[in-house]
Amino acid sequence: MKEAIWISLAIVAASSWLFNRFLAVKQDPQEPPLVPSKIPLFGHLIGLVMRKNDYYVDLRRKHSLPIYTLPMLASKLYVVNSIDLISSVQRLPKILAFPPIEAKFAMTICASSKDGNEIIANNLNGEEGDWGYSYDAYKSMHSALAPGPGLDGMNRIMIQNIAHSLNQLRAQGDQSLTMRLGEWSRHEITMATTNSVYGRCNPFKDPNVENAFWEFEKGLVMILINRLPSLTARKACRARDLVGDAFRHYFEAKHHEYGSTLVQSRYDTSMQNKVSVGDIARFEVGNTVAVLVNTAPAVFWMLFYLYSNPLALQECRDEVESVVSDTNETNGMRRTVHITSVKQNCPVLTSAFQEVLRQRTSGTQVRQVMQDTMLDGRYLLKKDATVIMPSLVMHTDPAVWGPDVSEFNHKRFTKGKNAQSSHKPNSKALRAFGGGTTLCPGRHFATTEILATVVMFILRYDLFPLDDRWTPPKTEKSNIAAVVMEPDTDIMVRVVPREGTADCEWDFELADSTMVFGVAAEDRHD
Secondary structure, three states: OHHHHHHHHHHHHHHHHHHHHHHOOOOOOOOOOEOOOOOOOOHHHHHHHHHOOHHHHHHHHHHOOOEEEEEEOOEEEEEEOOHHHHHHHHOOOOOEEOHHHHHHHHHHHHOOOHHHHHHHHOOOOOOOOOOOHHHHHHHHHHHHHOOOHHHHHHHHHHHHHHHHHHHHHOOOOOOOEEEEHHHHHHHHHHHHHHHHHHHHHOHHHOHHHHHHHHHHHHOHHHHHHOOOHHHHOHHHHHHHHHHHHHHHHHHHOOHHHHOOHHHHHHHHHHHHOOOOHHHHHHHHHHHHHHHHOOHHHHHHHHHHHHHOOHHHHHHHHHHHHHHEEEEEEOOEEEEEEEHHHHHHHOHHHHHHHHHHHHHHEOOEEEEEEOOOEEEOOOEEEOOOOEEEEEHHHHHOOHHHHOOOOOOOOOOOOOOHHHOOOOOOOOHHHOOOOOOHHHOOOOHHHHHHHHHHHHHHHHHHEEEEEOOOOOOOOOOOOOOOOOOEOOOOOOOEEEEEEOOOOOOEEEEEEOOOOOOOOOOOHHHOOO
């Protein structure tokens, strides 16, 4: 018995020596402090698989560090928890770079060709100046999605689609109907968004393409983490290829010429950089992930939080009435909703929107360390390591938001007479759209789409859960690549036209986008 114990101890000692000698991540004293794992080598990886982005919150609560090193097999992650250090990271976009991360993501999920990958990789991080596919694509996308004629055109088509969808809910007259809230949000946002981007020949008008896209999205993580996704994520890969083939036909037939400024500029940029039509189609599948996967669940959560909170719902409705003008006509009342005015004249509604983003976004901003550098003059970051900034850590920090951090406070972001929070919100701590040079270029379109959908809905309909309780769905199955958490289960609801709206005709007016609603800190001027 004693001999067996001594043999076991010897094996443990030898294993420990081998690990420390050959496998342990070497740590410089100037690097951010190392957070050890109880299980050598695989402990943190297991934690991330089991807890996903909540694992970073667990570590913040346990260690309370502004930045730390997380050893991951033979590599390391630098996890940044401090607002000030996040700002320092954003001031070094060439050294702590996003383009290499973005390129790896695109090549992996889009299954682009070898030639396409080489075009992406050419001067990827701008080492040789402001040229190359990465630079041109970034510039054209930001230009197309900035406030202006291109964005206005997309917004107007989107609003027409949402208005039509809401009219369909009234097709049964004053009778109520039942539907799955998440399913409705996903389908209507998918069609409104893709119609606005791709125009009259939108590939997503084919239900097979729409269904295939969401099947692909469901298997996105398996594609990202596996070396042989065609074997281990076969269903998702087949779905991706179906959507890619639809886009290939779309571009080969020149249907993009009837689409938005956004899709036209993306196509032109790709052609100027000699990207093949096949790869343009494959990359467009990835672009669609960016414009679709977060808006639909954001609409779901906005409707959930407002209808489950009668006070918030009533205050938002009262406020929205201020941007509605009424005209008496022969057949009844015509109500015109001025959507553009919502962003400037409805502070409670826009505060509720920001609070939903705080409660239900868990994206992680990622950077690659291109060379050894000192962050904020204090922390050594080593070349080839990865810097991550988990927004969930910031969004759940009581030191930032106060003791009611876990509660939904629809007035948390209001000011002046409407202010109702023990802590003044720090706009830099709301990381739903990222920040710095990688600030989401589609934030203006997404914000307008979410607010427009919610405004149209709360003005016209009441919602009641069929089981008489608004129980928040869990989000444990949410795609780790998504920014907005996806509900694990749907909610069956009864949709009832509001009293007094039976004889109303509805118009939704959108003025030119000369003003910007500042959700991200970079858009705010207060």
